[in-house]
Amino acid sequence: MFQRRKSPGNNSPAKRQTKEMKETKITINCVTFPIPNVTPDQAEQQLLKPNEWSYCDFFWTDKKDPQGTTSVAGFEVLLQKQLKGKQMQKEMAEFIRERIKIEEEYAKNLSKLSQSPLAAQEEGTLGEAWAQLKRSCHDEAEVHLKFSNKLQCEVEKPLLSFRDNFKKELKKYDHHIIDLRKQLASRYAGVEKARKALADRQKDLEVKTQQLDIKHMNKHEEDIKKARRKSTQAGDDLMHNVDLYNRAQSKWFEEMVTTSLELERLEVERVEMIRQNLRQYTTLRHETDMFNQSTVEPVDQLLQSVDPAKDRELWVKEHKTGELRPVDMDI
Secondary structure (H helix, E strand, O other), X not given: OOOOOOOOOOOOHHHHHHHHHHHHEEEEOOEEEEOOOOOOOHHHHOOOOOOOOOHHHHOOOOEEOOOOOOEEOHHHHHHHHHHHHHHHHHHHHHHHHHHHHHHHHHHHHHHHHHOOOOOOOOOXXXXXXXXXXXXXXXXXXXXXXXXXXXXXXXXXXXHHHOOOOHHHHHHHHHHHHHHXXXXXXXXXXXXXXXXXXXXXXXXXXXXXXXXXXXXXXXXHXXXXXXXXXXXXXXXXXXXXXXHHHHHHHHHHHHHHHHHHHHHHHHHHHHHHHHHHHHHHHHHHHHHHHHHHHHHHHHHHHHHHHOOHHHHHHHHHHHHOOOOOOOOOOOO
């Protein structure tokens, strides 16, 4: 409830206190702050979450654009961070999609290459090793195809599906804070209007006081009383409007803290989600390398068994044309 205080309508301590407050506080874009370089109440200005670089401590003032023509609310800066994070997440998914295409194309080409007739007529132990190498290309193609499928299911899809309605959620936060800021601006306008009305009433009272004439004392005293009542009422109106303003600012402050902490939590979740998905990517890559290694191990084993002498023996036995060598002719 509005608690009645002494009106600043007269030259009173309350009025002087208001002037003193003006010396230590400043209102920027309808939000009241301590004036820089004037030591504020330490308890009031302590960080809400010390040593954490929390959103709720560092985005209260508006930020001017590089040209300095307009300003962006601190909460808008936080929203842009969230939207940028969503865009980065989308671009990471696009990167993984490109990697999947490369893996699929690579697997297709490897499979096709494994069917090539090139050097199919190689014989002996070398021919066996060559045939195994071609088979390993087919096996490796299968490994890369499985890798691409797992990338799609375990990395790309989670990146794309994480918070599908994220932009709608952000709009709710944005509209709520904007509405509170508009209410605050409206209350501030009420304060300024009431402040001007008070100044006008005080000036009127001062003029009537100076015009006090002995001859028309009774009439002037009545005018002064009337002016004093109006000045007092204007002071009451100002205090009432300041009270409404402070309530609106307090509500905006509370919602800013709550919402900025929620955005902070969402950002932590986003980073953790991406980290887990990228770790899954590296795990799949390690598995692919391991499986690829297993496809060439049989080739290595057969290559160790390649024996030129054995190959020569096998070839000679199959293709020999005769063992008798030429001799001299008799006369």
